[in-house]
Amino acid sequence: MTTTTPRPVELDDVQGLLRFGYSHHTEACFLLLRVKDPAAARAWLAQAPVTTAVEAKPVPATAMQVAISGPGLAALGIPDDLAAGFSEEFLAGMAGDEDRSRRLGDLDSSHPSNWAWGAGDAVPHVLLLLYALPGHLADWRRSLEAELASGFTLQAELDTADLAGREPFGFRDGLSQPEVDWERRRPVEDRDRLEYGNLTCLGEFLLGYPNEYGLYTDRPLLDPGRDPGVLLPRAEDRPELADLGRNGSYLVLRELRQDVAGLWRWLAQQAGGDLDRARDWAEAMVGRKLDGRSRIPGARGLNGFDYAADPEGLHCPFGAHIRRANPRNADYPAGTRGILARVRRFLGFDAGALPQDLVASTRFHRILRRGRAFGTPPVPEQALAEPPPTAGTGLHFICLGANIGRQFEFVQSAWIQGTRFAGLPGEGDPLLGHRLPGPDGAPSDCFSIPRADGPDQRLCGLPHFVEVRGGGYFFLPGIRALRYMTRPR
Amino acid sequence: MTPQSPFLVVASVAAGREAGLRALLAEMNSAPGVVDPDNPVLPFGRFERVHFARLMVLDQTTMADLSLYGVSPPDLGLRLVLLGDCDGPARTLLDELAAGAEDGLRRLFGHCEGFDPGTGLAAWLHAHSRPTQANYVNWLGRTVCQIHEESALQRFLSARVPRMPVASGEARRRRRELIEAARAEQRAGRLRLSAPQPAPLGWWLGNLAHALGVPLLALLVSPMLLLAAPWFVWRLRSLERSDPEHCPPPEAGHLRALRELEDRGLTNQFTAVGPVKPGAFRHALVPVLLLAIDWGARHIFHRGHLARVQTIHFARWVVLDGGARVLFCSNYDGIHEAYMDDFINKVAWGLNLIFSNGVGWPRTDWLVARGARREGCFKKYQRAHQVPSQVWYDAYPGVTLNDMRRNRRIREGLEQGEMGEDQALAWLRLL
Numbered sequence: 001m002t003t004t005t006p007r008p009v010e011l012d013d014v015q016g017l018l019r020f021g022y023s024h025h026t027e028a029c030f031l032l033l034r035v036k037d038p039a040a041a042r043a044w045l046a047q048a049p050v051t052t053a054v055e056a057k058p059v060p061a062t063a064m065q066v067a068i069s070g071p072g073l074a075a076l077g078i079p080d081d082l083a084a085g086f087s088e089e090f091l092a093g094m095a096g097d098e099d100r101s102r103r104l105g106d107l108d109s110s111h112p113s114n115w116a117w118g119a120g121d122a123v124p125h126v127l128l129l130l131y132a133l134p135g136h137l138a139d140w141r142r143s144l145e146a147e148l149a150s151g152f153t154l155q156a157e158l159d160t161a162d163l164a165g166r167e168p169f170g171f172r173d174g175l176s177q178p179e180v181d182w183e184r185r186r187p188v189e190d191r192d193r194l195e196y197g198n199l200t201c202l203g204e205f206l207l208g209y210p211n212e213y214g215l216y217t218d219r220p221l222l223d224p225g226r227d228p229g230v231l232l233p234r235a236e237d238r239p240e241l242a243d244l245g246r247n248g249s250y251l252v253l254r255e256l257r258q259d260v261a262g263l264w265r266w267l268a269q270q271a272g273g274d275l276d277r278a279r280d281w282a283e284a285m286v287g288r289k290l291d292g293r294s295r296i297p298g299a300r301g302l303n304g305f306d307y308a309a310d311p312e313g314l315h316c317p318f319g320a321h322i323r324r325a326n327p328r329n330a331d332y333p334a335g336t337r338g339i340l341a342r343v344r345r346f347l348g349f350d351a352g353a354l355p356q357d358l359v360a361s362t363r364f365h366r367i368l369r370r371g372r373a374f375g376t377p378p379v380p381e382q383a384l385a386e387p388p389p390t391a392g393t394g395l396h397f398i399c400l401g402a403n404i405g406r407q408f409e410f411v412q413s414a415w416i417q418g419t420r421f422a423g424l425p426g427e428g429d430p431l432l433g434h435r436l437p438g439p440d441g442a443p444s445d446c447f448s449i450p451r452a453d454g455p456d457q458r459l460c461g462l463p464h465f466v467e468v469r470g471g472g473y474f475f476l477p478g479i480r481a482l483r484y485m486t487r488p489r
Numbered sequence: 490m491t492p493q494s495p496f497l498v499v500a501s502v503a504a505g506r507e508a509g510l511r512a513l514l515a516e517m518n519s520a521p522g523v524v525d526p527d528n529p530v531l532p533f534g535r536f537e538r539v540h541f542a543r544l545m546v547l548d549q550t551t552m553a554d555l556s557l558y559g560v561s562p563p564d565l566g567l568r569l570v571l572l573g574d575c576d577g578p579a580r581t582l583l584d585e586l587a588a589g590a591e592d593g594l595r596r597l598f599g600h601c602e603g604f605d606p607g608t609g610l611a612a613w614l615h616a617h618s619r620p621t622q623a624n625y626v627n628w629l630g631r632t633v634c635q636i637h638e639e640s641a642l643q644r645f646l647s648a649r650v651p652r653m654p655v656a657s658g659e660a661r662r663r664r665r666e667l668i669e670a671a672r673a674e675q676r677a678g679r680l681r682l683s684a685p686q687p688a689p690l691g692w693w694l695g696n697l698a699h700a701l702g703v704p705l706l707a708l709l710v711s712p713m714l715l716l717a718a719p720w721f722v723w724r725l726r727s728l729e730r731s732d733p734e735h736c737p738p739p740e741a742g743h744l745r746a747l748r749e750l751e752d753r754g755l756t757n758q759f760t761a762v763g764p765v766k767p768g769a770f771r772h773a774l775v776p777v778l779l780l781a782i783d784w785g786a787r788h789i790f791h792r793g794h795l796a797r798v799q800t801i802h803f804a805r806w807v808v809l810d811g812g813a814r815v816l817f818c819s820n821y822d823g824i825h826e827a828y829m830d831d832f833i834n835k836v837a838w839g840l841n842l843i844f845s846n847g848v849g850w851p852r853t854d855w856l857v858a859r860g861a862r863r864e865g866c867f868k869k870y871q872r873a874h875q876v877p878s879q880v881w882y883d884a885y886p887g888v889t890l891n892d893m894r895r896n897r898r899i900r901e902g903l904e905q906g907e908m909g910e911d912q913a914l915a916w917l918r919l920l
């Protein structure tokens with residue numbers, strides 16, 4: 001454990017998205033770019049006005065963030081041996097191979113071969129995220145596009161919609177986030193945590209800082225000879241090396257198309273037209289009420305709860321989206337107190353605690369969500385009207401983390417697609433599951449709602465409500481790293 | 490109770506036969522990592538006693554790491570390994586395999602040194618069998634047949650139970666109705682619940698002797714151990730400081746070859762192999778630790794969990810080539826990343842205990858601390874030491890250990906006599 005006060009974070013070297021969701025910036029657009037002329041592309045990126053994590057008063061009218069994909073590094077002329085220091089997941093890419101697609105549940109109609117972008121030759125090189133206060137996007141975007149034309153081709157533009165804090169199914173979204181330890185209050189140590197907490201080590205989200213294990217995640221560290229102008233910060237853990245990762249993060253983007261009419265129509269039909277019942281089921285599937293309130297009795301505010309008080313899933317089913325995506329547990333089952341209890345549970349001798357120990361240590365699997373909705377979703381009543389509305393709507397899901405494998409991919413594959421999550425009898429996420437039968441032919445398209453006075457209620461034959469239309473892994477560099485990578489040569 | 494046992498056959502691949510062997514192994518699969526249980530070479534599915542089995546071509550992976558100590562690695566050549574877990578004794582299983590899949594096994598081992606058309610197959614398999622130094626069985630006595638039967642019972646009852654609230658006082662009646670339905674199914678021959686077989690007396694005696702013998706042995710040598718303890722600690726700590734750590738990232742191609750085989754179902758296989766650190770200290774420590782692990786697994790951890798980990802069906806540690814290297818194999822539920830998560834977060838100490846004697850393991854303290862907790866280093870290390878199993882068989886794909894645990898409780902509840910109202914409701918809620 002270090003006793004010295006840690007270096008403060010260089011907020012002016014961190015892209016703002018790590019710290020802010022830009023919720024005032026209700027207009028947003030994500031540009032997917034391919035490098036046409038590397039020199040021109042680099043020159044533009046070298047001076048790109050990237051917004052930092054320093055708090056600005058008043059809020060700036062516009063904010064821009066820059067991220068680069070694995071193929072993007074090569075297209076910009078970053079040497080291979082340098083790029084090799086990035087994580088394997090990032091370099092391989094979200095649609096890099098069938099095995100990854102299988103693990104992520106990108107199968108069937110969500111398979112990369114059906115994507116609009118992000119697979120094969122259609123991996124964008126650079127992702128520009130544009131955020132603007134109301135009325136400020138259109139002109140800015142047009143002038144940017146003109147500037148970009150010399151170095152890039154515009155592969156696609158992902159428009160977003162302001163749904164006033166809701167996602168297209170109609171639920172309030174963006175309520176729960178890990179609290180990032182910007183002040184570096186959490187001691188650098190590897191110690192079991194007996195309580196679930198929301199404060200998460202900076203190193204879980206920013207490269208170059210200690211993570212929840214008290215360790216520094218791998219990232220490209222350079223011989224100082226490769227950085228003669230000392231553009232890059234030095235690595236905290238290896239001060240003799242320049243740190244290309246420091247203050248950067250990985251960004252995961254997925255275009256998720258939601259079948260809003262499909263969800264509500266199916267539920268209404270199952271409920272025999274009883275719309276209150278349909279809504280209750282939808283809320284059980286998400287794990288929150290439509291207005292965002294928790295289903296856990298005694299929750300303090302929107303996020304003052306965990307599932308210790310609901311060990312049987314009677315209030316929030318085990319399979320609910322938010323319980324899967326963040327099981328809110330500590331390193332040991334809830335209620336591990338005293339040295340004796342700990343030893344027993346450490347050895348697995350507490351039979352009563354074992355069922356709750358199937359999923360543990362959530363703190364290693366947190367993600368910072370920064371997604372935006374797109375399209376014009378129907379409100380539930382419209383969704384039920386004839387003919388059903390068909391306009392494309394959904395979520396440009398974005399999450400940030402220092403370890404794609406342990407964070408996004410783990411949550412997506414082990415918890416969201418995992419059909420035995422927390423001991424469930426065989427079902428994927430009620431919103432996001434791929435619904436395909438297992439290798440033994442057993443269905444995965446049910447949703448179990450436990451109840452105290454009988455066997456689980458089970459909704460079966462759930463249609464596929466969310467389809468992946470595109471996606472990619474990007475590196476969201478620190479500002480100095482961006483300047484280093486794009487410096488004139 | 491029918492005890493489970495590990496079987497293991499190791500043979501050297503004859504010069505120039507590797508490509509043909511690999512092609513033959515690939516023929517057994519319907520897709521990479523997915524064996525056809527009815528394949529013409531070794532139709533595992535026809536042998537009802539087999540839980541899991543795998544065939545692999547074991548090369549010299551990571552033996553070269555011995556050069557970290559300035560030791561030149563021995564030339565171990567290429568091995569064909571057949572291993573698995575079965576109900577009842579391994580010896581008779583090998584006989585059954587030899588009798589029931591003679592042609593295929595001859596084709597397989599025909600790629601090995603010293604095997605010719607005149608070789609007696611069963612005798613050859615026995616002669617090439619190797620002992621398993623430490624073996625873990627998730628639930629001692631649970632047979633393949635029982636797993637299938639209880640799973641069918643659960644499917645039947647879960648499909649039949651009315652998914653509605655049970656009015657108070659109604660649970661016992663509901664349960665009785667379901668039991669009657671199940672009994673009718675049994676009478677019609679559509680459901681079977683075979684009675685457990687008694688374990689052979691010889692097994693009980695052997696097990697008892699092992700249960701008492703190992704602690705007794707420990708007691709006998711304890712005065713010497715006590716005397717040697719200060720030296721042991723000093724030696725261990727100095728080695729822990731000087732042993733090189735070696736965790737380069739696994740090659741992309743190697744990683745792809747491993748991943749291609751993974752996550753095709755709910756259960757996965759894991760095999761890793763690596764050289765033991767040179768020197769008498771580690772070479773003496775490994776067998777002692779394996780004996781202790783084996784004892785713990787046999788007599789303490791045989792009821793559903795290995796310490797905190799509940800997702801391992803079978804695991805084993807095998808010393809190969811006169812102690813030069815250790816092979817670790819397991820079958821586990823869930824994705825690889827979740828398995829590693831359990832390793833790091835729940836039982837890093839247990840891994841360190843044994844694997845820190847392997848060349849390059851992430852630095853440990855006091856044999857159990859740090860090591861696998863060094864997440865990044867550990868993850869690279871395990872992937873680099875992992876080897877693909879060209880053929881892998883699972884007798885019950887789609888049934889996880891947690892499913893089995895629930896199914897067993899369902900069966901117990903079915904076979905139990907009268908229940909109270911609360912107990913009956915709890916049973917209904919399992920369905």
Ligand code: HEM
Pocket residue numbers: 167168169171172173174175176177256257258286288321322323325326367369394395397408411412416431432466
């Ligand atoms: C179209 C797809 C999706 C929809 C409609 C959706 C919807 C929601 C909603 C309504 C919430 C509750 C609001 C909140 O707690 O902030 C939520 C929370 C969450 N979602 Fe999703 N989500 C989607 C995709 C995903 C994906 C792909 C992941 C990750 C792989 C994910 C991870 C999470 C996490 C981590 C939370 C917070 C849980 C908590 O901390 O309690 N979601 N989602």
